[in-house]
Amino acid sequence: xxxxxxxxxxxxxxxxxxxxxxxxxxxxxxxxxxxxxxxxxxxxxxxxxxxxxxxxxxxxxxxxxxxxxxxxxxxxxxxxxxxxxxxxxxxxxxxxxxxxxxxxxxxxxxxxxxxxxxxxxxxxxxxxxxxxxxxxxxxxxxxxxxxxxxxxxxxxxxxxxxxxxxxxxxxxxxxxxxxxxxxxxxxxxxxxxxxxxxxxxxxxxxxxxxxxxxxxxxxxxxxxxxxxxxxxxxxxxxxxxxxxxxxxxxxxxxxxxxxxxxxxxxxxxxxxxxxxxxxxxxxxxxxxxxxxxxxxxxxxxxxxxxxxxxxxxxxxxxxxxxxxxxxxxxxxxxxxxxxxx
Amino acid sequence: xxxxxxxxxxxxxxxxxxxxxxxxxxxxxxxxxxxxxxxxxxxxxxxxxxxxxxxxxxxxxxxxxxxxxxxxxxxxxxxxxxxxxxxxxxxxxxxxxxxxx
Numbered sequence: 001x002x003x004x005x006x007x008x009x010x011x012x013x014x015x016x017x018x019x020x021x022x023x024x025x026x027x028x029x030x031x032x033x034x035x036x037x038x039x040x041x042x043x044x045x046x047x048x049x050x051x052x053x054x055x056x057x058x059x060x061x062x063x064x065x066x067x068x069x070x071x072x073x074x075x076x077x078x079x080x081x082x083x084x085x086x087x088x089x090x091x092x093x094x095x096x097x098x099x100x101x102x103x104x105x106x107x108x109x110x111x112x113x114x115x116x117x118x119x120x121x122x123x124x125x126x127x128x129x130x131x132x133x134x135x136x137x138x139x140x141x142x143x144x145x146x147x148x149x150x151x152x153x154x155x156x157x158x159x160x161x162x163x164x165x166x167x168x169x170x171x172x173x174x175x176x177x178x179x180x181x182x183x184x185x186x187x188x189x190x191x192x193x194x195x196x197x198x199x200x201x202x203x204x205x206x207x208x209x210x211x212x213x214x215x216x217x218x219x220x221x222x223x224x225x226x227x228x229x230x231x232x233x234x235x236x237x238x239x240x241x242x243x244x245x246x247x248x249x250x251x252x253x254x255x256x257x258x259x260x261x262x263x264x265x266x267x268x269x270x271x272x273x274x275x276x277x278x279x280x281x282x283x284x285x286x287x288x289x290x291x292x293x294x295x296x297x298x299x300x301x302x303x304x305x306x307x308x309x310x311x312x313x314x315x316x317x318x319x320x321x322x323x324x325x326x327x328x329x330x331x332x333x334x335x336x337x338x339x340x341x
Numbered sequence: 342x343x344x345x346x347x348x349x350x351x352x353x354x355x356x357x358x359x360x361x362x363x364x365x366x367x368x369x370x371x372x373x374x375x376x377x378x379x380x381x382x383x384x385x386x387x388x389x390x391x392x393x394x395x396x397x398x399x400x401x402x403x404x405x406x407x408x409x410x411x412x413x414x415x416x417x418x419x420x421x422x423x424x425x426x427x428x429x430x431x432x433x434x435x436x437x438x439x440x441x442x
Binding site for chain 2: 007009010011042043178180181182183
């Protein structure tokens with residue numbers, strides 16, 4: 001036994017990808033709150049300060065707009081910053097430099113400048129209340145020039161961070177608080193995880209679930225419950241939200257004839273809406289429904305928190321309802337909306 | 342008497358942790374208060390200290406190994422010559438917990 005075992009914590013995958021990029025390219029720097037000697041809120045920057053020092057791993061004040069502004073500006077000047085916004089809720093404060101400057105820089109300068117900045121942020125509910133729990137990925141998916149990735153396991157966290165650090169424009173890397181306690185297999189050193197490619201996390205025949213981040217785990221649990229009832233679920237881990245791997249989802253839905261989108265954020269104008277519409281535009285009708293948070297803030301009360309977001313039982317129930325409606329002829333394309341409850 | 346060393350409670354959601362470093366080999370005697378092993382969760386180091394005197398007899402998870410929360414990962418005894426069974430990992434589940442601080 002040794003500490004070189006391939007299994008790793010989620011945080012270690014992120015730290016490893018960034019450390020390798022920093023060794024290979026002196027332009028890669030890290031900016032954010034508590035990223036230095038503290039090692040990051042989830043220890044996802046552990047070891048970087050010791051190896052690369054305060055010049056390249058910079059603790060910043062609690063000022064998200066300033067951190068993002070400095071990051072985008074440094075990227076325009078030739079650096080490759082990783083900007084850490086600890087909680088995704090506070091990306092709101094940094095949207096102007098990210099959206100109006102970072103994402104548009106290449107367009108505005110006719111390709112003369114780019115902003116290769118990686119925004120690393122953590123979404124999701126885990127006991128921290130209304131302003132530290134939100135999943136706002138879908139807000140960013142419609143910004144031209146911005147890429148959004150969202151891994152569900154350590155191997156993809158490594159691969160997507162590595163790809164993000166090589167990209168020539170802003171990439172928002174969104175993970176989830178509940179992914180950190182889940183270790184997993186480390187990355188295959190020869191495999192790339194390109195931005196824009198999903199993966200099939202479980203093969204099935206009756207219904208396709210499209211999910212990302214922690215909801216992949218919830219969807220796999222739901223698939224296990226349904227397998228016990230003779231229902232075969234295919235689970236797609238989207239991995240990349242912008243761009244979406246429409247080919248992969250479309251091929252799956254073409255086989256199963258039913259699509260259930262599962263996300264922890266709001267369903268209105270959510271990830272699932274875009275997934276369903278993009279697949280529907282490819283052609284044949286299919287049964288479809290969305291699962292996501294109820295239309296309410298996420299409480300810090302654990303009972304209310306659990307009641308507001310999807311879990312394996314609510315996902316399984318939504319899948320049964322969708323298949324039941326399809327098989328009794330009550331649902332075609334655009335046939336149903338199901339909230340988490 | 343034989344005892345099992347089980348992972349301490351580490352909070353909800355943590356199902357799997359990693360052994361960082363043992364502070365004694367098989368055969369080592371520990372007095373109450375002495376550091377036995379350091380464990381690593383996704384965000385914290387846990388020092389497992391003896392809450393009673395005992396001899397470390399078997400280690401099932403070496404430095405760097407992953408263990409499930411609640412799993413037995415070592416066997417202790419009161420005396421150095423007490424016989425340990427042929428399949429101590431399986432039998433550990435039936436032993437009393439070694440008291441830790």
